[in-house]
Amino acid sequence: MTLAELAVEVALLGALGLVARRFGISAIPAYLLAGIILGPNDPNFIQLVKPSDVSAFVAEIGLLFLLFFLGLEFSVSRLVRSGRHVFIGGAADLVVNFGLGLLVGVAAFGFSFTAIVVAACIYVSSSAIAVKSLIDLRRLADDETDLVLAILLFEDVVIAAVLGFVATGGGSVATTAGVTAKALLFVGASLAVSRFLGGAIGRLLTRLELEFFLLAVFGFLIGMSAVAKGLDLSEAVGALMAGVVLSESGVREEIEQRFFAMRDVFAALFFFSFALTIDVGKTGNVGWMVLVALVVTLVGKLGTGILTGRLGGFSARQGLNAGAALVVHGEFTIIIAQLAAGNAALTLAQRNDVAAFAGIYVLVTATVGVVLMKESKKLGRLLLPTPAVD
Template structure:
């Protein structure tokens, strides 16, 4: 690790500690402190840290661990049951969210192509925010947590299709690419299950006294399946989730989950920091009003649409509202869609900035709503704080 990385980590974690203290004293969500710090010391602020690509790559590991730990807490039978219901809600809600995003972007003066990209970008909810604010030991074993996870997983698959379409550009979309990607999913799940059953569980049972070995084997398995999934055209996050689910039935899964939590939190601080640092403040005056309008419309539309659809599939009224608010932001996939569409010259920099600004604004506002009203690990109220 060179001096530049050490200096960057010093600024990030020392600065985060200071701002997190202020956030807690003023009863604000900690995520807000990390994003604000990124905007302050990143290339568009005081420019104290400028190697954002490296930090972003490192931060992605936190997302991978987050999904791996989530998988460790999900029993395969419960997951299959909830996915059947989540698939219908996820597909219908995606179409409705896209219509909202397209309409607002078009009314704000963007071209039809740019409005189409904005529509795709606002379709999904954030896996990071949604799962980070789930109480691990309370909701994952309850229906609310299972539905949140199921909806996010189906949305991730839809997002992968959207990314494949954008990656194909305006020339031609290869249906075979999409078919191969979805054919790879059951193959990876089946292969992972066999490796766990005949190799990993035997190794865990034989060497469970060596805690560092269990730790290393778990990390290696998580990152290995994640890379296989990425190579097959899926995402690192889906691969990590599969890695976790396949060993969820093992008695050692809870020990692994507890061991990896500090590592996950370390990398997630970097993720939210890099998110704030990527915000180009100079362009804000140009897109501030459209971004604010789009954010507020979506913050109202997402919980309402989720509530209506979940009620249609016979979900409880209280649970439907809670799920809607927990998924009431747009996704980190939106940032990737924005970058890819800009590189393909499908949208201009203003449209890209609109997507980025809306994502960050909704991350913050949605986090406020959840932290102040529902159980979460970082709730300010003792009554709502659960992990």
């Protein structure tokens, strides 16, 4: 990737991001579309940019920032406050949607590790798009939003183990069990540090001048990622846990303020770089998967919202609103596919199919999901005419 290619890339990302905002949808599909248009794969539109060591490095930094910021939103105290919504809603979401996703994966790839990767892609919703849409639609104060955030929080916990498994699993049972055990221990240790040492870390950071504060936070992020890599886990797990540790530090808001712009720039480049690997010419291989996955996602997420909403004391309409917020898929689905692309347990053909599936699936669900969120209350009044509180 040359400087000229990077300039064209950034300009197009900015333009498409503005168009996406104009229509009230997430910019993630726009960034993926930019990579497909400019990338080297079929269909041959322009082919101005090719994957390179530079694009791979930029994408890796973007991945780390995405997960670091997600970790900052997590805290042990928040997990406790969310109470039964986390465990009832999260467990139901995992069983129903991972199970439905596994059916799609088995239908496409048989009983294999690749089927589990597909199930994970379908299971996990996009925290970034869901929360941003809730803010834009002014629904943060709605009662059922607590259920949405609780389920997303549960998914954040599960995803730490999933990322490690996807990146290095698929081998022998003993190897896979070992990787999963290390991931759980790493997550548990990070949660303990966050709970008992987070305040001390925050006080230390507040004593630093701004320049050294930024260097310390960035160094901690990279260091945790390196530790995870050294434990044969994914760097993504380390980045997520770096955010978790600092979530209880008392300087979370300052970290978010200082690094927010950097996160958005590198995240845009991450999605673009991933899209460079998507060969839309292979849509014929995965088109039916995307269609089936969309159907099971709508059924699974909406059904989970209504079911867990009723169990949590909400009306059916409120449950529908919650389920609609979970339909959107984005950063995690792409991250899982990206990590799977580096796993030797998948053949080259399987990696290409998973990448194409994940990219197109995110394009579809991120668009359909946001529209569904906007119209969920109208849909609830139409489908559930029984008087209920919205």
